[in-house]
Amino acid sequence: MPQISTLVSVLAVLPLILAQGSPPSLPAKGENGEIGGIFGMGQMRAPPKLGGPGLTAQGPEFPKPGPRTTNGGSGPYKAAFSLDPSLLNHTIYAPKAAPPASVKLPVLVFGNGGCMNTGTMFEDFLTEIASYGYLVIANGPPGRNSSTSGSGATNPLAGLMSAMGAGQSRPIQLTQSVDWVTKGGPDVTKYGNVDTAHIAAAGQSCGGLEAYSASYHDDRIKLTILFNSGVIAEEKTYLLKELKAPVGYFLGGPLDIAYPNGERDYPLLPAGLPAMKASLDTGHMGTYGSTGGGKFGKAAVAFLEWQFRGDARAKAKFTDPASEGSLVKDNWNVTTKGF
Ligand SMILES: *[C@@H]1O[C@H](CO)[C@@H](O)[C@H](O)[C@H]1NC(C)=O
Ligand SMILES: *[C@@H]1O[C@H](CO)[C@@H](O)[C@H](O)[C@H]1NC(C)=O
Ligand SMILES: *[C@@H]1O[C@H](CO)[C@@H](O)[C@H](O)[C@H]1NC(C)=O
Numbered sequence: 001m002p003q004i005s006t007l008v009s010v011l012a013v014l015p016l017i018l019a020q021g022s023p024p025s026l027p028a029k030g031e032n033g034e035i036g037g038i039f040g041m042g043q044m045r046a047p048p049k050l051g052g053p054g055l056t057a058q059g060p061e062f063p064k065p066g067p068r069t070t071n072g073g074s075g076p077y078k079a080a081f082s083l084d085p086s087l088l089n090h091t092i093y094a095p096k097a098a099p100p101a102s103v104k105l106p107v108l109v110f111g112n113g114g115c116m117n118t119g120t121m122f123e124d125f126l127t128e129i130a131s132y133g134y135l136v137i138a139n140g141p142p143g144r145n146s147s148t149s150g151s152g153a154t155n156p157l158a159g160l161m162s163a164m165g166a167g168q169s170r171p172i173q174l175t176q177s178v179d180w181v182t183k184g185g186p187d188v189t190k191y192g193n194v195d196t197a198h199i200a201a202a203g204q205s206c207g208g209l210e211a212y213s214a215s216y217h218d219d220r221i222k223l224t225i226l227f228n229s230g231v232i233a234e235e236k237t238y239l240l241k242e243l244k245a246p247v248g249y250f251l252g253g254p255l256d257i258a259y260p261n262g263e264r265d266y267p268l269l270p271a272g273l274p275a276m277k278a279s280l281d282t283g284h285m286g287t288y289g290s291t292g293g294g295k296f297g298k299a300a301v302a303f304l305e306w307q308f309r310g311d312a313r314a315k316a317k318f319t320d321p322a323s324e325g326s327l328v329k330d331n332w333n334v335t336t337k338g339f
Contacts, residue, residue, distance in 0.1 A: 024238060030171055030213030035115050036206050037171035037213025039239060041232055056157065057255040059281035061331060063156045063290035072096065073131025074292050075301070080127065081120060083142055087180050089173060091119020091138045093130035098192035103133050105191065106198035106308040109177040109214070110138045111169065111207025113159070113228075118143040118166035121159040122204065125293030125300070132301050135186060135194050137177040139169040139210070156289040174201050174214035182220060198222055198308040202300075205229050205258060205284065216242055223307050227296065228252050228284050230261025237268050246274040246338075248303050250296060253281035266335075274338035276303065276318060278327055295330050302327070315339075 030037045072078030077095030084092050099105065108129060112121045119138035126136045143162050155161075178199055180186070186194045200223035203211040208229025215224040216239065225248045231237050247269055249262045259279065266277045280287075280295055287294025302325070305314035313324070318336055321328035328334060 024235075026239070026242060028217065030216035030218070031175065033170070035168055035170070036209030038216065039209045039212040039231055039236055040206075041209075055257060055284050056160075057257075057283040058285070059253050059255045059283045061253075061280050061282045061287070061295065062285065063154070063282075063287050063294050065153050065155050066290065068152070068154055068291045070128075070292050073128040075128070075131030075133065077131050077133055079130035081123065081138075081142060084185075086185055087137070087177070089117075089139075089141060090177055091140060091142045092191075093126045093134075093136035093138070094191050095130060095133065098188070098190060099133055101193050104193050104195035104198075105133050105135045106195045106200070106304065107178075107181050108134055108136045108200045108202055108225075108304070109174045109211075110136060111171070111174060111201075111203030111210035111214075112139055112163065113203075113205040113207055114163060115168045115170075115206040115210055116140065116163040116166045117169040117173075118163050120144055121163040121166075122288050122293070123159070124154070124291065125288040125297050128292040128297040129301055129304065132305065134304065135181065135191055137180070139173040139177075139207070140166060154290045156287070157285065159289050160285065169210065171210040171213040174203075174210055175218065178214070178218065178220055195308075196220075200225055200304065200308070202227065203229065204286070204288070208258075212239075212243070215245060219244065221245060223248070223304075225250070225300070225303065226262060226265075227300075228256050228258045228262075228286055230258055230263070230265040232261055234264075237265065240265055240268045241270050243269060243273060246276075246307065248275065248307075249277040249279075250286070250299060250303075251277070251279040252283050252286055253279050255281065255283040257284045272338055274336075276334070276336045276339075278318070278335075279333045280331060295332070298325075298330070299327055299332065
């Protein structure tokens with residue numbers, strides 16, 4: 001009986017075929033209890049390579065300490081952070097006075113560098129975004145009681161220093177922020193008209209991995225933005241194929257320890273998924289700790305205005321190097337696809 005012997009030999013090698021050929025299974029959710037979630041570091045197979053560019057390597061675009069020239073952000077609504085009694089493990093950046101009801105505030109949920117559980121690590125940067133009429137919710141309660149932006153000199157590494165010892169967050173905290181805004185958490189008299197149809201998940205470095213994990217299989221999130229970030233554990237890049245919403249990367253050039261990761265992820269996104277990748281020679285720490293978050297602040301606002309408000313001039317900053325205020329004129333490398 002030749003058929004049976006064929007069957008038997010196929011069955012005999014089946015486990016081998018399965019072990020070698022089948023893709024790893026897809027988890028249902030992005031939260032798995034690990035730092036950064038399913039896109040996180042995973043099991044370290046080998047000790048991390050040392051001797052490459054460090055966390056604080058600084059390119060020519062890394063800012064110098066200097067005076068602050070804005071207070072509350074450069075946008076139309078002066079903004080500040082606060083702790084909301086109905087969301088105590090987070091820090092909320094919003095206009096100080098609710099904008100008119102005609103203004104809908106898109107939402108940005110944010111994971112900090114190092115996945116630190118302190119919501120004031122990126123104060124200048126997130127205040128700048130909020131001042132354009134956004135509700136920004138960072139993981140972790142405030143690390144201090146009131147805003148320090150607007151006073152004193154900027155220190156580009158202050159955020160990093162202030163986050164030491166804060167403990168680490170989990171991607172579920174980004175999901176908790178999305179739950180809060182979509183289930184009527186924000187008081188309309190305090191924040192204004194929150195636009196739950198336009199929610200982005202974003203983060204810097206380890207926080208970018210949290211943003212990937214929170215966006216995974218959550219169709220409420222319409223945009224994912226990674227700052228100085230990308231998958232570290234290469235065996236997890238297959239998860240990128242599950243992303244359904246546009247993705248933006250802001251990297252810090254070849255001195256950025258995460259630059260090769262973001263560069264690798266961009267072409268691995270699903271075919272046809274709109275994406276943008278920009279890179280500025282700062283190193284891993286970007287320009288977040290300078291006035292308004294510096295060039296990263298300006299670029300992040302333009303990306304959000306393009307994506308969530310359909311602003312044609314903001315779009316041109318990415319797609320037309322000759323346009324007014326284009327990222328290329330600010331020394332960014334920029335590439336887009338699928339838009
Ligand atoms: C904020 O102020 C309160 C009361 O003065 C104090 O107990 C608390 O430690 C302060 N929190 C921070 C983060 O500085
Ligand atoms: C706040 O977040 C931290 C870090 O994820 C967690 O350990 C802690 O349990 C959270 N606290 C509350 C009240 O949820
Ligand atoms: C921009 O692209 C050029 C050419 O690939 C590369 O040499 C340079 O390092 C890039 N700069 C940044 C900041 O990524």
